[in-house]
Amino acid sequence: MSDRRATVTKAVLEVALIGIGVFLGMAADQWRSDRQHRDQARDALQRFRVEIQTNQAAVEKVRDLHANLRTTIAAYLDPKTRATTNLHMEGFQPAVFEHTAWDLALATQALADIDPQLAFELARVYGLQQTYNGHTEGLGGAMYLRPPSEDLLKFLHSVKIWLDDIVYYEPALTENYTRILPMIDRALKD
Numbered sequence: 506m507s508d509r510r511a512t513v514t515k516a517v518l519e520v521a522l523i524g525i526g527v528f529l530g531m532a533a534d535q536w537r538s539d540r541q542h543r544d545q546a547r548d549a550l551q552r553f554r555v556e557i558q559t560n561q562a563a564v565e566k567v568r569d570l571h572a573n574l575r576t577t578i579a580a581y582l583d584p585k586t587r588a589t590t591n592l593h594m595e596g597f598q599p600a601v602f603e604h605t606a607w608d609l610a611l612a613t614q615a616l617a618d619i620d621p622q623l624a625f626e627l628a629r630v631y632g633l634q635q636t637y638n639g640h641t642e643g644l645g646g647a648m649y650l651r652p653p654s655e656d657l658l659k660f661l662h663s664v665k666i667w668l669d670d671i672v673y674y675e676p677a678l679t680e681n682y683t684r685i686l687p688m689i690d691r692a693l694k695d
Contacts, residue, residue, distance in 0.1 A: 546618035
C-alpha cells in the first residue's frame with residue numbers, strides 16, 4: 506500500500522509541477538505579448554507625433570496664402586472690383602499630408618493598443634485631412650473640365666468654391682493638431 510501511495514503522490518506532484526510550468530509559460534507569453542503591444546503602441550504614437558507636426562507645418566505654410574487668394578479671387582469675380590484687382594496665382598499649393606503613420610497603425614492594428622479617446626481623436630484628424638484631400642482632388646477634376654485657358658471666370662469660380670471650403674478646413678486642422686499633440690505627449694509619458 507505504501508508503494509501505491511508513493512506512486513500516486515509522485516504522479517500528483519508531477520501533474521502539479523507540469524500545471525505550474527504550463528501556467529508560468531502562459532503567464533510569460535502573456536507578459537511578452539502585452540509588452541510587445543505596448544511597444545508597438547508607443548512606436549505608433551511616436552510616428553503619429555512626427556507626422557502630425559509635419560502636417561501641421563504643411564497647413565501653416567499655405568493657410569494665409571489660401572485666405573488671401575480667396576479674397577483676391579472674390580474681388581476679381583466681382584465685376585465692380587475686377588479692374589482694380591491684381592490677380593496673380595502661382596498654383597493652388599494645397600497642403601500635402603503625410604499619412605504613413607496612420608496607414609501603418611491600421612495595418613498593424615496598433616490603434617487597438619492606444620487609449621480609445623486618443624485613437625478617436627487621431628481618426629478625427631486623419632478623416633479631416635482626407636476630406637481636405639477629397640476637395641483638392643475635386644478641384645483637380647474641375648480644372649480639367651474648365652481649364653483657365655478655356656474660360657477663366659468659370660475656372661476661378663471653381664477655385665473660389667474650393668478655397669471657400671479650404672479656408673474652413675485649415676483652421677479646423679490647426680485646432681485639431683494643437684489639441685492632439687499634447688494628448689500624444691501625455692500618452693508617451695505613461
